[in-house]
Amino acid sequence: MNRRRRVTTAIALVCALSVLVLPGQASAEPLPPAPPGSGSGPVGDADKSLDQVRREINDLYRKAAVATDAYNLAEDQAQSQSGEIVKLARAIVAGEQRIEKLKDRLGAQARAQYRTGGMPASAHLMLSGNPDMFLKGAGQLKQGQQAVKRMLGEMTRTQEDLRTYSQDASGQWQKLEANRKRKEKAQKEIKKQIDAAEKLETRLESKERERLLELERDEQYRSQTAWLNSGALKGGKGGAATSQGQRAISYATGKIGRPYVWGAEGPDAFDCSGLTQQAWSAAGRPIPRTSQEQWRLLPKVSVSQMRPGDLIVYFSDASHIGMYIGDGAIVHAPRPGRNVTIAGAGSMPILGVVRPG
Known part of the structure; x- marks a missing residue:
């Protein structure tokens, strides 16, 4: 500096x-009495002191501050939940794409078997009459079976992840809606308290507002x-x-x-x-x-x-x-x-x- x-x-x-x-x-002097027939003084009660008005205004603004905190917290949480929903949506899309790829690979396996007349590859190998080809093919067959098993397991896990993501997204939407309602309620409360405080202040004359500030x-x-x-x-x-x-x-x-x-x-x-x-x-x-x-x-x-x-x-x-x-x-x-x-x-x-x- x-x-x-x-x-x-x-x-x-x-x-x-x-x-x-x-x-x-x-000093906390009482407000002047209301003129005859007017019904009330400038703040509602003829005998209400400026200090009482000050306390009432401060109390209203404090209530507005509490409601503001509730609004800000709901806003913060809503932003966080919106971010989580976006992440979950992306995860769901990625999961769906992964499942489509796995389906394509499994479909390729099924089409290959169809082209051999639906007979398992092991049967073709045993009928070939060539021991070396049988042993070599048996190893390839085992690898292929393991690959299919892995793909099926991955598809099952991906489907389970998608169900979890969907449930989490639904829960986040419910929280988001609850926070939206809290924000609306807090916003109404803020406006109510501030309006009441401002109404009290505006009903004071300029000299009374100056005295209020002094108090x-x-x-x-x-x-x-x-x-x-x-x-x-x-x-x-x-x-x-x-x-x-x-x-x-x-x-x-x-x-x-x-x-x-x-x-x-x-x-x-x-x-x-x-x-x-x-x-x-x-x-x-x-x-x-x-x-x-x-x-x-x-x-x-x-x-x-x-x-x-x-x-x-x-x-x-x-x-x-x-x-x-x-x-x-x-x-x-x-x-x-x-x-x-x-x-x-x-x-x-x-x-x-x-x-x-």
């Missing part, structure tokens, strides 16, 4: 962290401060980023400002796990697609041992993930309506840390 890039990244990091370290001035920052500040004060980073035993980790960080920080889009994995938009997956892919280390699979399958390390490039998994259901970049900060794709940004690593409940490489 050249000097200008380092300075730019440092400025962005300081600006982002200052938002999280300086508490906001907003969000204030909550992040409190969580980050509590996490830092807990001594989670004391000792710094994890060390510096590896060369691979540094490449992953460079990719992720290079995407700051790109929008969050559910199911997206770049290059112009990302969801949380799409960003971490593509960052590590750019570093030469393929990792699973979803935050839950990244948590389940990647090696785990303690928070006290984490180093830049490691991935921090959030919430008890592993529904969010970000990349640790050092100094108590992460780069992540937060949620719909937000862009890839730098945030405090402790600004959300940490489930654990995983290390791709």
Whole structure:
């Protein structure tokens, strides 16, 4: 990274962290009461506070994140199953071609016997009256019989393989269809949760939306401060980023400002796990697609041992993930309506840390 890039990244990091370290001035004031006869306030309940609205919006987006993980996993599995079906189809075609060749060879044997009047070759040899010819022919006959036996055995095995391939292909089609239905269900759930969250936000006035953002920052500040004060980073035993980790960080920080889009994995938009997956892919280390699979399958390390490039998994259901970049900060794709940004690593409940490489 050249000097200008380092300075730019440092400025962005300081600006982002200052938002999280300086508490906001907003308080969770109740929304103004609805005018007489209007029936309800701008978010449905006159006595609902902005902080309650914030929590409700965050909960909706978290549900959307869980559904996004389900969608991404089904998409990944569907692609894998499609690939398996293609392989099986090719194997079936090759098997059928092999059987046709074996049939042709066996047919040639049958036609040769027909041309001798249907009499077995051994009988012709015995009737020839020539002992030398009989012995020589007997050896050839044995070889021919063994060749036919091998062909019949190969045909039987090939037919059994074809039955297995067909059954496997049928099973893969059933899984593919099940995943298609899961994707459709997850997609509907994502849209439902995001629409509900956006509906809540759009019913707020501009000043209320500004206050809502301040409340969000204030909550992040409190969580980050509590996490830092807990001594989670004391000792710094994890060390510096590896060369691979540094490449992953460079990719992720290079995407700051790109929008969050559910199911997206770049290059112009990302969801949380799409960003971490593509960052590590750019570093030469393929990792699973979803935050839950990244948590389940990647090696785990303690928070006290984490180093830049490691991935921090959030919430008890592993529904969010970000990349640790050092100094108590992460780069992540937060949620719909937000862009890839730098945030405090402790600004959300940490489930654990995983290390791709």
